[in-house]
């Protein structure tokens with residue numbers, strides 16, 4: 496039986512489905528008997544979700560235009576060149 | 581000595597006459613631009629640097645693309661190039677490439693945001709204490725908190741939590757053993773939890789009694 500400290504260590508890996516079967520089953524057995532860790536698991540799910548959702552950034556338009564030139568031209572856009580829209 | 585013998589059955593891949601990937605680079609790159617930019621923003625904690633890093637990454641990738649053997653691994657491959665580019669950028673700007681000693685313990689390792697919230701109870705009338713705490717944070721606040729995490733621990737966190745890489749993939753991108761990745765990831769999470777609590781206290785998002 497793993498304790499709360501160990502359960503907390505495995506928590507994010509569990510949410511990522513990154514635990515192997517044995518450790519995952521030990522974790523679930525702990526959850527069956529531990530209200531506290533059930534609460535923390537739920538909280539971790541939300542915290543991870545929040546961190547994930549704020550991590551996406553849309554490319555700023557000026558950068559997107561420079562990258563388009565770079566990708567189309569197969570190299571660096573010429574310094575000082577004017578982007579025609 | 582191990583009895584393992586290297587199996588030389590030509591697993592290195594099919595012998596293609598034209599070794600280059602079938603799809604043109606521009607189209608492949610476009611699929612990952614937003615993700616790549618988001619990674620660079622979080623990695624550098626600076627949008628201007630992130631713009632330089634994205635362009636540098638694409639230039640390097642464009643040159644190396646003909647040698648790419650596994651087109652399915654393009655996303656991880658781009659992220660690995662960005663990671664190396666970021667290290668070079670740190671060196672070029674005269675900054676230390678962030679490192680850590682592996683065996684040093686960190687006081688944050690045992691920190692639990694969940695437990696701290698329960699003890700400090702910043703919203704005494706709330707039924708959803710923990711969720712109310714998370715609702716205090718807007719995107720920019722989270723960005724700030726991430727920026728203060730040691731980059732060595734931040735990178736694994738960004739790769740797995742935000743970009744959905746497995747721990748094994750993240751270890752490959754950062755070029756560290758899996759065990760190292762896992763312990764850094766754990767520490768990154770703890771620094772995130774600690775950072776969120778400190779940020780909330782220091783910016784007056786929560787009021788607590790005797791916090792320094």
Ligand SMILES: [Zn+2]
Nearest residue numbers: 499502529532
């Ligand atoms: Zn427990």
